[in-house]
Amino acid sequence: MKLRRFYIVSWFVLTRRIFGPMSSRESRRRLRIMLRQTWLITLGVVLLFGSLVGASLYFESQPTTLRIAVGPPNGEDARLIQAITQQFARDRAAVRLRPILKDNTADSAAALDADQADLAVIRRDRGYPRQGLAIAVLRENVVVMIVPAAGSPAAGGTPAKRTKAPKVKKVEKVEQIAGHTIGVIGRSGANTDLLNLVLKQYEIPPDKVKVVSLDPDDVAGALRNNPVDVIFGAGPVTSRFFVDAIAAAGKGDDKPKFLDIDAAAAIAKRLPVYEATEIKKGVFGGHSPLPEDDVDTIGFSHYIVARKTVSDGLAGEITRLVFGVRQSLASDYPAIAQITKPDTDKDAAVLAHPGAAAFIDDDEKTFFDKYSDFIYLGIMVFSGLGSGAAWLTSYTRADDRIRKLRALEILLDIAGTARSAETHEQLDKLRRDVDELVRRTMHQVEHNDLDESAMVAFSIALNQAQSSISERRAILTVQGVVPAPPHSAPDVLPLHVAAAE
Numbered sequence: 001m002k003l004r005r006f007y008i009v010s011w012f013v014l015t016r017r018i019f020g021p022m023s024s025r026e027s028r029r030r031l032r033i034m035l036r037q038t039w040l041i042t043l044g045v046v047l048l049f050g051s052l053v054g055a056s057l058y059f060e061s062q063p064t065t066l067r068i069a070v071g072p073p074n075g076e077d078a079r080l081i082q083a084i085t086q087q088f089a090r091d092r093a094a095v096r097l098r099p100i101l102k103d104n105t106a107d108s109a110a111a112l113d114a115d116q117a118d119l120a121v122i123r124r125d126r127g128y129p130r131q132g133l134a135i136a137v138l139r140e141n142v143v144v145m146i147v148p149a150a151g152s153p154a155a156g157g158t159p160a161k162r163t164k165a166p167k168v169k170k171v172e173k174v175e176q177i178a179g180h181t182i183g184v185i186g187r188s189g190a191n192t193d194l195l196n197l198v199l200k201q202y203e204i205p206p207d208k209v210k211v212v213s214l215d216p217d218d219v220a221g222a223l224r225n226n227p228v229d230v231i232f233g234a235g236p237v238t239s240r241f242f243v244d245a246i247a248a249a250g251k252g253d254d255k256p257k258f259l260d261i262d263a264a265a266a267i268a269k270r271l272p273v274y275e276a277t278e279i280k281k282g283v284f285g286g287h288s289p290l291p292e293d294d295v296d297t298i299g300f301s302h303y304i305v306a307r308k309t310v311s312d313g314l315a316g317e318i319t320r321l322v323f324g325v326r327q328s329l330a331s332d333y334p335a336i337a338q339i340t341k342p343d344t345d346k347d348a349a350v351l352a353h354p355g356a357a358a359f360i361d362d363d364e365k366t367f368f369d370k371y372s373d374f375i376y377l378g379i380m381v382f383s384g385l386g387s388g389a390a391w392l393t394s395y396t397r398a399d400d401r402i403r404k405l406r407a408l409e410i411l412l413d414i415a416g417t418a419r420s421a422e423t424h425e426q427l428d429k430l431r432r433d434v435d436e437l438v439r440r441t442m443h444q445v446e447h448n449d450l451d452e453s454a455m456v457a458f459s460i461a462l463n464q465a466q467s468s469i470s471e472r473r474a475i476l477t478v479q480g481v482v483p484a485p486p487h488s489a490p491d492v493l494p495l496h497v498a499a500a501e
Helices: 002-019 024-036 038-061 076-090 105-113 190-201 219-225 240-248 264-270 312-324 334-338 354-360 367-419 424-446 452-478
Strands: 064-070 095-101 119-123 132-147 181-185 210-214 230-235 275-279 295-307
Touching (some): 064 105, 064 312, 076 334, 095 312, 105 132, 132 275, 132 312, 181 190, 181 219, 190 210, 190 230, 230 240, 264 275, 264 295, 312 354, 367 452
Parallel strands (some): 064 119, 181 230
Antiparallel strands (some): 275 295
16 A cells, blocks of 8 residues: 555656646647657667666676674684685685674674674584574584593603603593593683583583693694693594694504593483584594594584575575585685585574575576566566556547647637628637637647648638638628728637637
8 A cells, every 4th residue: 555655646746747837738738749759768768778787787797795704713714714705706706705703603693693794604502693594514513532641742741751651540431530630622612611511411510620721723732731631622523633632642552542422412402502423433543543433422513604684596606606615625725625515404403594495405596486576567567557658649649639620610610600790890800810820820830739631621621711701701891891990909819719729
């Protein structure tokens, strides 16, 4: 209802602007003049349409820049997103990225909800944004708990030290961690919180363990300065800090031990942001397979998410580009090979963006699928406009016919009146009416308002009126009717002549 009212008011304002406050006859005259310039109007419409198409193509060809929140600034995610951003620029992709660095993934999620970013890299167990829908799984992480071998650098020994290391009670299970020192790999408190969650599952009070933070960029150096009994880390199995931690936790043929988190399934059941998974046998390599057997643990994922307001087409394009750069960056950034597609099922724990799901499921809409409704609506609108233009044309033509017939009727009325005139003054008045009608008709001819057929009919009627006046004047002269002396007072046009205006 509001839209229809808007169209009515807009049409009224437009017509008032074109025709202004004038009589309906003058408005129709202007409309006829405008419609007679059909070729000029058509050319203007074509040029306007071409300009709109050209402008649309120009703006369509410009790349779309999306803001992506990622953190921490010196983390692996930030480096990977920066590499993807640079690759998009080198490929002159239709979508460009502008990284917005945050302190951690929780701040990235908050930035997405606050409309400070269009995309974000988030860690699912650290707060999933309410406005976020998954584009891709950036990486899958596992929790690794390593018990260093006795005498290893991580346990306080050095390769140069040959004396027998003091015997300590080694940790064989997670339940035995109480009273030991745990080194947590990570800069933020996210992994420390994750450790506390595991300890809580095993009913180990946090104050029963000593936690030491380990720099992921220099795990070996951190362990030499702060020996630990257990190393706790979370990330992809291909992470460099796992390799460094395992190297520092071994000594010669003595290998580090990997602890099973037997309660992984229970943790995942209680907290669905985690999942029960396994560290496969031999995944860390080495002279002999590490770990020696499959290890039960928990896992979680990092996602690239987009705001719900991002269009399906744009979300599908960014998904295509992200998966397309994996091969180009794989040699310099091996972690990019871990990018996988999100679950596109409607009941998935993390919902995929409809545009990303359409690309992944090969269900993207064609141009006609997207705009078929607009095409049909446009055809209907143009059909209605064409019908309206045809009606206006027929209306003005009908008005032309009425106007032409009216002029002929006036001349015929003058001819009939002349035959019954009783004085020369009446004939003079009719003559002036004819002259005024001729003057107005010639004015119309100057403006191309009369065609040739109308002029022929007008000439015949004019001859008839003039002949009638001349014949009646001759009759009155024969009858002895004397003309009145001339006077200077202007005569008023009769009503039937004025109506021809």
